[in-house]
Amino acid sequence: MLFQLNKIQEIELLFYLTTTILGIQLVIYFLYRYYKIRDERLPLNMILLSFGVFFIFFIISDFILAINRLFILDPIWTEIIYKFGYVSMFLSTIALLFFISIKEFSKIINTKIAKSLIIINLIPIIVVILLPSSELFTFLIVTIILSAILIYFLIFQIRLINTSKGIIKNRLLLIFIGTDLSIISLFVVMEIIAGFYPLNILIFMGISLLMAGLIIVLLGVHSFPAFYELKWKDNLLRLLIIDQKNHTSLYSYDFSELKSKHKDYKRLFSGGITGIDSILSAITKTEGEKMNKIKQADSLILLEYGTRSPLQIAYALIVKEDLDSNRFFLKTIKNQFEAFYKEILSEVDSFIGSEEQLFGSFDLIIKGLLY
Amino acid sequence: MLFLEFPISGDIRLPLLIMEWIFIITGFEISLIFLVRYFKQEKTLRNLQDVGYFSLFFGFSLMWCFYIIGNYFVEDDIISPFLIWRSGSARAFFLNLGYFTMIFFTTIFLFCVEKYIVFIFKRYVFTTIFSICAIIFLILFFIDIRITQAVTYIYWLSFSSFFVIYLIKFMKKLEKNRIFFFSGLLLMVFGFALTTDVAITIFGLEGRMIGSILQLFSVVILSYFFLTLPPFSEFDWQDKIEALFLVNSAGICIYYKVFSERKDLMDENLISAAITSINIMLRELSETGEERNAISVLQKKGENVIIYQAKNVSGILYTSEELNFPKVVLKYFVDKFETLYHNILLVWDGATDIFKPAEIMANDLFCK
Numbered sequence: 114m115l116f117q118l119n120k121i122q123e124i125e126l127l128f129y130l131t132t133t134i135l136g137i138q139l140v141i142y143f144l145y146r147y148y149k150i151r152d153e154r155l156p157l158n159m160i161l162l163s164f165g166v167f168f169i170f171f172i173i174s175d176f177i178l179a180i181n182r183l184f185i186l187d188p189i190w191t192e193i194i195y196k197f198g199y200v201s202m203f204l205s206t207i208a209l210l211f212f213i214s215i216k217e218f219s220k221i222i223n224t225k226i227a228k229s230l231i232i233i234n235l236i237p238i239i240v241v242i243l244l245p246s247s248e249l250f251t252f253l254i255v256t257i258i259l260s261a262i263l264i265y266f267l268i269f270q271i272r273l274i275n276t277s278k279g280i281i282k283n284r285l286l287l288i289f290i291g292t293d294l295s296i297i298s299l300f301v302v303m304e305i306i307a308g309f310y311p312l313n314i315l316i317f318m319g320i321s322l323l324m325a326g327l328i329i330v331l332l333g334v335h336s337f338p339a340f341y342e343l344k345w346k347d348n349l350l351r352l353l354i355i356d357q358k359n360h361t362s363l364y365s366y367d368f369s370e371l372k373s374k375h376k377d378y379k380r381l382f383s384g385g386i387t388g389i390d391s392i393l394s395a396i397t398k399t400e401g402e403k404m405n406k407i408k409q410a411d412s413l414i415l416l417e418y419g420t421r422s423p424l425q426i427a428y429a430l431i432v433k434e435d436l437d438s439n440r441f442f443l444k445t446i447k448n449q450f451e452a453f454y455k456e457i458l459s460e461v462d463s464f465i466g467s468e469e470q471l472f473g474s475f476d477l478i479i480k481g482l483l484y
Numbered sequence: 485m486l487f488l489e490f491p492i493s494g495d496i497r498l499p500l501l502i503m504e505w506i507f508i509i510t511g512f513e514i515s516l517i518f519l520v521r522y523f524k525q526e527k528t529l530r531n532l533q534d535v536g537y538f539s540l541f542f543g544f545s546l547m548w549c550f551y552i553i554g555n556y557f558v559e560d561d562i563i564s565p566f567l568i569w570r571s572g573s574a575r576a577f578f579l580n581l582g583y584f585t586m587i588f589f590t591t592i593f594l595f596c597v598e599k600y601i602v603f604i605f606k607r608y609v610f611t612t613i614f615s616i617c618a619i620i621f622l623i624l625f626f627i628d629i630r631i632t633q634a635v636t637y638i639y640w641l642s643f644s645s646f647f648v649i650y651l652i653k654f655m656k657k658l659e660k661n662r663i664f665f666f667s668g669l670l671l672m673v674f675g676f677a678l679t680t681d682v683a684i685t686i687f688g689l690e691g692r693m694i695g696s697i698l699q700l701f702s703v704v705i706l707s708y709f710f711l712t713l714p715p716f717s718e719f720d721w722q723d724k725i726e727a728l729f730l731v732n733s734a735g736i737c738i739y740y741k742v743f744s745e746r747k748d749l750m751d752e753n754l755i756s757a758a759i760t761s762i763n764i765m766l767r768e769l770s771e772t773g774e775e776r777n778a779i780s781v782l783q784k785k786g787e788n789v790i791i792y793q794a795k796n797v798s799g800i801l802y803t804s805e806e807l808n809f810p811k812v813v814l815k816y817f818v819d820k821f822e823t824l825y826h827n828i829l830l831v832w833d834g835a836t837d838i839f840k841p842a843e844i845m846a847n848d849l850f851c852k
Contacts, residue, residue, distance in 0.1 A: 118498065120557055127505045134509055456841035456848075457824065464838065470827035477823065 122183050128320040129179040135327045136172030140165050143334055150339060155437050156217055157340035163212035164288065164330075170205035171295060174198045175323065192246060199241040199255070202299065206262050207234055209292075213269050221272040230262055263296060280338050287333030294326030339445075341438035346483060348439060350412060350431040354450060354472070355383040357390075357425035359465060364450070364472040366479050386416070386429060406435070415440055417447045426451075426458070442482070449478050488684055490560035490575050496689045500696060501556055504548060507700040511545035514707050526812055536596030537710070543589020550582030572629045580629050583636045587618045590643055603649060610646050617642070633681070644673070664709040671702035721809045725850050726802040728814075730821060730842070732829065733796050735760035739821075739842045743850060744804075759800050763791060779811050790814055794822045796829045813849050820845065 118126065143165030150158055177198040185191045214227040237255045244251045270289045277285055301319035349368035356363050362379035390404050407414040413435050419426030428450070430443040451458065457471060464471055492500065518538035522530055558574035566572035594611045603610060617639055624632050651669070655662055677683055678695025687694075726744040729752060731737055737756035762782070782789040783806060790801040792814050799818035803810055821842055822829070828838055 123498070123501065123556070127501070130502060130505055131509055134506065453820075454824070456844040459844065460841055463840075467828070467838070470831075471824070474823045474826045 118183060125316055125320070126179070126183055128317065128324075129176060132320055132323050132327060133172055133176045135324065135331070136168055136175075139327055139331055139334070140168045140172065142331070143168065146334060146337060155339055155341065155441055156215055159212055159215060160288075160340060161334070161337065163208045164292070164334075166208040167205045167292070168295075168327075168330075170201045170208065171299075174201035174205065175299070177201060195246040196241055199246065200238055203234055203238045203241070203259075206259070207231055209266055210234065210262065213266070218269070218273070221276055222269050226265060227269075230265060233258060234262065267293070281340060284333045284337050288330050288337075289333075291326045291328070291330030291333060294322050294329065296326075298322035298326065339441060341442070345436055345438040345442070348433045348436060349442075350433065352431075352443075352446065352479070353379065353382055353429045354475075355386060355427045355429065356461065356468075357383075357387045357427050359462070360384045360387055361465070361468060363426070363461075363468045364475050366476065382429070386414075386427060415443050417443050419447065419451060445482060446479070449482065450475060453478060488681075488689075490554075491556050491558065492689060494689075496693060497556070500689060500693050501552065503693065503696040503700060504552060507696060507703050508545045508548045508552070510700065510703040510707065511541050511548070514703065514710060515539075515541035515545065517707070517710060531808075532596040532599050536593040539589040539592040539596070543586050543593075546589070547582040547586040550578045550585060554578035554582065566629075568626075569629055576629045580625055580632055583632060584618075584621065584625065587614070587621055587636075587639060591615055591618055594646070597650060601650070601653065603646075614639075614643070661709055661712060664705050668702045668705035668709055671698045671705065675699035675702060721807050721813075722850060724803045724805045724807060725810060726804060728802075728817075728846055728850060729755060729759070729800040730818070730839075731756040731760060731798045731800065732832065733798075736834075738797070738832075738836060739839050739846075741843065741846050741850075755800070759789075759791060759798065763793060763798060779815065781806060781811075792818050794818045796826075797822050817845065817849055 143161050147158065147161035147165060150161075175198075177194060181191055181194040181198065185194055210227045210231045213222065214224045214231065216224070218224055218227075237258050240251055240254045270285075270293075274282060274285055274289070298319040301315050301322065346368070351368060352364075352366040353362055354364040355361070360380075360383050362383045365379055389407070393404060403416070403418050405416050407416070411433065413432050415430045415432060415435075417428040417430075419428070428443055428447045430439060430446070432439045453475065454472065457464070515538045518534045518541065522534035522538065525531070525534075554575045554577075558578060560573050560575040562571055562573050564571035566574075567577070591611060591614045594614055595608070598608050598611050617635075621632060621635055621639070624635055655665070675695040675698030678687065678698065679692045683695070684692050727742045728740065729737055730739040735757050737752045740752045740755075763780075778793055780791045780793075782791070788803045788806045790803065790811055792799045792801075792811070797818055799814050799821075801810055801814045824841075825839065
């Protein structure tokens with residue numbers, strides 16, 4: 114006989130199999146979402162990669178521990194496999210801490226603690242590798258350090274959710290609740306391993322919690338939007354969309370109370386940008402290349418160019434600081450503008466003089482993008 | 485012929501159990517995709533065929549759950565008396581629950597499909613036949629739980645015949661990925677056949693293992709197919725569109741397009757004036773007053789007129805059938821048109837050239 118499990122153990126195995134399948138699908142989805150937007154270089158999109166890596170190790174750890182309990186009878190192999198399970202578990206928390214240690218989060222939490230915890234996290238890994246898993250000392254070390262990490266993670270969650278707004282807040286809330294439930298399920302399994310409880314209904318409780326957690330995370334990561342840097346909106350000053358062929362401004366939007374020095378600012382700006390580009394191209398002999406950033410005193414002009422030839426549309430975003438989020442926002446504006454006005458843009462030359470009337474309705478889209 | 489003992493035991497028990505469990509989970513997931521698709525659609529657009537497919541996959545997976553209990557976890561010994569029956573076994577009881585689950589959920593599937601398609605004579609013919617089958621099954625179930633299995637073979641044969649007819653109709657509508665759908669279904673039918681008691685007595689549990697693997701492959705292929713499938717409501721709707729008009733608040737036609745060559749219409753300005761009058765009358769009749777963003781449908785034999793009234797513009801769509809999806813597309817078209825031309829419409833001087841880009845928009849939305 115290959116494996117001899119009793120019926121309860123078989124059901125337990127089927128439950129674990131379900132969570133593993135769900136977990137693997139979740140990891141694939143996280144990594145897929147990250148892969149889709151990785152080129153945008155938004156630092157906070159690391160959440161997708163970090164949580165993907167977290168769940169890989171988490172699910173592997175959970176499954177290894179279950180397989181060990183159900184199938185492995187040899188005490189030496191049992192001990193070796195438990196060590197693998199534990200190490201995998203602690204590697205998963207490193208992925209979470211790595212995400213929190215991103216510089217951007219220093220605005221809401223002390224990220225030095227995250228960096229220190231990554232190092233402290235190595236202690237239980239060493240303890241688990243060197244000492245037997247059944248030792249009380251191992252259990253205490255593992256529990257204390259894991260608890261410290263989780264308390265820190267919980268504080269981070271609360272602060273991040275308080276700082277976030279709109280869809281991202283709802284999605285983060287779901288991801289965090291799901292992750293917390295999954296981690297709680299781990300504690301249940303740990304207690305059983307430590308020998309405090311006999312094998313009983315707690316296992317099914319743990320698996321059910323994990324399953325619920327994974328489903329909630331899946332709901333959260335579904336349609337997860339681009340995660341802009343914190344307070345990125347305060348950085349925006351003005352947007353101008355320019356028809357470079359006709360040297361006219363098609364559309365403009367003021368994000369701040371900034372007043373123009375000139376009455377005819379938009380026309381000046383449109384002509385100015387096109388002129389600067391031509392002069393720069395001539396003196397640097399880069400005719401085929403386009404300018405993408407101008408730094409002037411306390412502000413920056415980020416530039417993007419339309420993809421709908423033969424039109425020559427430039428998108429200029431004036432900002433205070435050079436953030437990746439602002440560049441991504443400008444690209445989004447470009448895509449939205451070209452999609453929304455695709456029918457009109459193909460005949461834009463016939464509407465010279467009516468630009469403001471025609472494109473004024475883009476205000477609604479901008480407000481939508483700012484949520 | 486092989487002699488089989490239940491619950492299944494031996495070396496193959498665990499791998500077989502795992503394999504069957506994996507495709508049950510995948511089946512449940514596919515069923516949820518349909519349910520989510522149904523609820524994600526706008527209310528007027530919701531198509532019960534999504535619920536039908538949810539029932540089919542959900543029922544199939546639930547049936548397999550009962551089969552697993554019956555084949556792996558309970559005894560097959562005949563006990564007399566057994567619960568409310570003269571004799572029976574726990575396995576027979578759970579298998580019967582499985583049969584009934586599938587019959588119940590396939591009847592829901594039939595109802596959902598027949599709501600949109602008339603197969604023979606009139607609507608709901610198959611639903612009625614299969615409901616009667618389900619009742620007969622229930623009667624037999626309460627008489628003797630060991631004789632129902634034969635009935636399910638007849639049921640499955642009839643359902644398969646219906647499904648083949650349905651598929652021929654459905655496949656015609658699919659432009660791509662037909663091969664995935666067809667191969668997925670073929671694997672499912674062949675795999676399922678290998679897991680029946682008759683097949684197991686011939687091929688043994690190894691045959692059942694192959695059947696389970698085939699079903700797992702089929703579920704994966706069908707998942708891919710259904711994930712890439714557009715909503716059912718989007719099939720063929722463009723063929724039913726005949727003409728489109730946009731009328732401003734003064735009743736003047738600002739844009740029109742005739743899609744169907746067979747369509748013979750009167751002057752667009754007369755139509756605009758007539759529709760404006762109808763709109764005013766409708767508002768008065770329904771006592772809703774100055775109601776905006778409302779969709780009205782006027783129906784005559786072979787002709788439907790859908791009217792959507794936005795703030796400054798009304799859209800009128802002629803269709804040959806009453807469908808939900810064109811209503812949503814008309815609403816999208818009118819709302820986008822109004823947003824694009826909001827400032828122009830307020831001070832419009834009668835020149836229609838400025839609305840020329842609407843032609844591209846209309847072609848994109850209403851033409852194939």
